[in-house]
Amino acid sequence: MIPGEFNYFAPATLQEAISLLTEYRSGAKILAGGQSLIPAMRFRLAVPETLIDINNLTELQYIREEAGYLAIGAMTRESALEESPIVQQHYHLLADAARVIADPIVRNMATVGGNLAHSDPANDHPAVMLAYNAQIVTVGPNGTRAISIDNFFVDLFQNALAEDEILTEIRIPKPAANTSGAYVKMERKVSDYAISAVGAQLTFNGNTCTAARIGLTNVSSVPMRAKNAEQTIIGKTLTDDVIEAAGQAAAAECDPSPDLRGSIDYKRDITRVLTKRAIRAAIARMKA
Ligand SMILES: Cc1cc2nc3c(=O)[nH]c(=O)nc-3n(C[C@H](O)[C@H](O)[C@H](O)COP(=O)(O)OP(=O)(O)OC[C@H]3O[C@@H](n4cnc5c(N)ncnc54)[C@H](O)[C@@H]3O)c2cc1C
Numbered sequence: 001m002i003p004g005e006f007n008y009f010a011p012a013t014l015q016e017a018i019s020l021l022t023e024y025r026s027g028a029k030i031l032a033g034g035q036s037l038i039p040a041m042r043f044r045l046a047v048p049e050t051l052i053d054i055n056n057l058t059e060l061q062y063i064r065e066e067a068g069y070l071a072i073g074a075m076t077r078e079s080a081l082e083e084s085p086i087v088q089q090h091y092h093l094l095a096d097a098a099r100v101i102a103d104p105i106v107r108n109m110a111t112v113g114g115n116l117a118h119s120d121p122a123n124d125h126p127a128v129m130l131a132y133n134a135q136i137v138t139v140g141p142n143g144t145r146a147i148s149i150d151n152f153f154v155d156l157f158q159n160a161l162a163e164d165e166i167l168t169e170i171r172i173p174k175p176a177a178n179t180s181g182a183y184v185k186m187e188r189k190v191s192d193y194a195i196s197a198v199g200a201q202l203t204f205n206g207n208t209c210t211a212a213r214i215g216l217t218n219v220s221s222v223p224m225r226a227k228n229a230e231q232t233i234i235g236k237t238l239t240d241d242v243i244e245a246a247g248q249a250a251a252a253e254c255d256p257s258p259d260l261r262g263s264i265d266y267k268r269d270i271t272r273v274l275t276k277r278a279i280r281a282a283i284a285r286m287k288a
Contacts, residue, residue, distance in 0.1 A: 001042050001043060001044060002042070003038075003041035003042055003044070003047075004041070004044065004047045006041075006048055006049055006050060006051050007024075007049060007050040007051070008050075008051050008053065009050065009051070009052050009053065010053040010055070010056055011052065011053075011054070011056065011057070012056050013057070014057055014059070014060070014139060014166065014168070017030075017052055017054055017057065017166060018139060018140060018141055018164065018165075018166060019141075020050070020052050021052060021140075021163070021164045021165075021166065022140075022141050022164045024049065024050040024052075025163050025164065026163055027048065027049035027050055028048060028049065028050040028051070028052055029046065029048035029050070029051055029052070030052050030054055030117070030166060031051045031052065031053040031054065031055070032054060032055070032074070032075060032110075032111040032113060032114035032117070033077065033109040033110040033111045033114050034109065035102070035106050035109055035110040035114070036110075036114065036118045036120065037114075037118075054075060054166070055075070057075055058075070059073070060073040060074045060075035060076075060113070060168060060169075061073050061075045061076050061077070061080070062076065063076060063080060063081070063084045063086060063087060064086075065086060065174070066171075068173065068174050069135075069171040069172055069173050069174055070086065070087075070090075070091060070171070070172040070174065071169055071170075071171055072112050072169065072170045072171075072172070073113070073168070073169055074111060074112065074113025074114075074117075074166070074167045074168050074169060074170070075111050075113060076111060076112045076113070077107065077108060077109065077110065077111055077112075078098060078101050078102070078106070078107035078108075078110045078111070078112065078115075079104070079107045079108050081094060081095070081097075081098035081112070082095075082098045082099060082107070090175070091132075091172060091175075092180065092181055092182060092285055093128060093131055093132065093181030093182055093183045093199050093200075093201055093282075094128055094132070094172070094183075096182055096183035096184070096199075097124045097125065097128045097183040097185075097199065100124065100183075100185045100187070100197075101115070101123075101124050101125075102191050103190055103191035106191070112125060112170060113167045113168070113169075113170065116129065116136065116152070116159075116167060116170065117159065117161060117167045118157065119152075119153055119156075119157050119158060119159040119223070120157060121153075121156070121217070121218055121219075121220055121221060121222060121223045121224075122193040122194065122217065122218040123193075123217070123223075124183070124185065124194065124197060124217055126153060126215065126217070126223030127183075127197060127198070127199045127215030127216055127217040127223060128183055128199045128215060129149045129170065129172070129215070130149055130150070130199070130213065130215035130223060130224070130225050131181060131183075131199035131200060131201040131213045131214060131215040131225075132149075132172045132173065132181075132199075132201055132213070133148075133149065133150075133173055133201075133213055134149045134170055134171060134172045134173070135147065135148060135149065135170070135171040136148075136149060136152050136160075136167060136169075136170060136171075137167070137168050137169035137170070137171060138161055138162075138165040138166065138167055138168060139165065139166055139168045140162055140164045140165035140166070141164055144168075146171070147160050150225075153222050153223045154222070155221070155222055156221045156222060175201070175203075176203050176211075178203055178204045178205065178286065179201065179202065179203040179204075179211075180201075180202060180282045180283075180285040180286040181199065181200055181201035181202065181278075181282050181285075182199070182200060182277075182278045182279075182281030182282045182285065183197065183198070183199040183200075183278065184197065184198055184274045184277045184278045184281060185197035185217065185274075186270050186274060188261060193218060193261075194217045194218045195218070195261045195262055195266075195267060195270055196216065196217065196218060196219050196254075196256070196267050196270045196271045196274055197216070197217035197218065197274060198214060198215070198216055198217070198226075198250070198271065198274040198275045198277070198278040199214065199215040199216075199217075199278065200212065200213070200214045200275070200278035200279050200281075200282050201213045201214075201282070202233070202279065202282045202283070202286075204286060207237045207238075208235065208236065208237055209233045209234055209235070209236055209237075209238055210234065210235070211234065212229075212230045212233050212234050213225060213230060214226040214229050214230050214246075214250065214275065214278070216250065216254055216271060218256070218261075219254035219255065219256040219267055219268075219271050220254055220255045220256070221255070221257070224253075224254070224255075226246075226249065226250040226253055226254065226275065227253070228249040228250070228252070228253045229246040229247070229249040229250040229253070229275055230246075231249075232245045232246040232249045233246050233279065238279065238283060243276050243279050243280065244276065246275055246276070246279060247271075247272035247273065247275040247276040248272055250271050250272060250275040251268040251269060251271050251272035251275075252268070254267070254268060254271050256268065256271075
């Protein structure tokens with residue numbers, strides 16, 4: 001189908017983009033990579049009166065280490081994550097996810113900020129950023145604010161961004177010593193959304209797991225952490241039995257819907273298996 005009519009602006013500065021967003025408010029939508037918004041407009045699931053295209057804001061394309069965190073500009077393309085030496089060497093969970101989001105053609109356009117702003121529980125970055133305990137930075141007419149990822153996703157496709165705010169940066173805390181992570185995804189075919197996927201970021205003191213964050217993809221209506229699974233492993237030596245218990249906890253606490261990707265029981269069991277795999281992959285990386 002052909003999208004409905006809309007006004008189109010391509011601001012040259014962030015300030016101009018915010019002014020336009022303030023002026024057009026709820027009738028306006030930011031256009032980033034367009035890989036979710038344009039299909040939604042073609043199906044008339046989204047009918048914005050005004051599109052504010054932020055592709056000229058190249059200053060929002062960066063991946064750089066700051067004091068204590070990795071800063072990713074919102075307009076950073078997914079493909080840039082795959083090409084980033086910092087990501088590939090030090091942020092393994094993110095590097096894993098970057099390889100399995102959509103396909104190379106989509107990844108050349110889709111942005112990290114758009115993936116999070118869309119707040120689709122089927123998208124991969126929400127679980128990744130929940131596992132990393134990331135912060136979302138936004139800019140609006142009242143200035144800049146940082147939102148904890150734990151408070152960012154509020155409902156299906158809904159987040160804590162105000163109508164007149166733009167997501168500008170994602171901050172991933174620099175991993176503590178003896179910390180490692182992995183993202184494991186099961187998809188029906190390349191370029192598909194996950195049946196389920198699990199991101200695990202674990203910290204160890206010797207053989208004991210001292211901190212854990214586990215994010216789940218596409219098994220709930222709002223991106224979620226598997227908090228019971230996390231509690232199952234924190235303070236423990238990760239034996240086969242403990243890892244199995246974590247998998248079972250994640251399977252029990254997720255809340256998948258049945259669809260073409262599988263039944264509820266199937267998705268729960270895949271989540272159990274992927275939780276175990278993600279934990280084991282993180283442990284293997286710690287030892288490497
Ligand atoms: C064939 C195909 C397969 C896909 N498979 C996957 C997959 O496996 N995993 C996955 O995670 N994703 C997948 N996607 C989705 C893809 O990654 C999307 O592009 C992404 O979710 C949205 O990013 P975007 O930059 O394209 O945003 P857009 O489509 O431009 O925008 C999406 C939404 O976010 C808002 N928005 C965007 N940027 C900002 C910002 N900076 N501030 C405020 N609001 C903003 C827009 O207004 C819009 O509502 C797939 C897409 C396609 C077409």
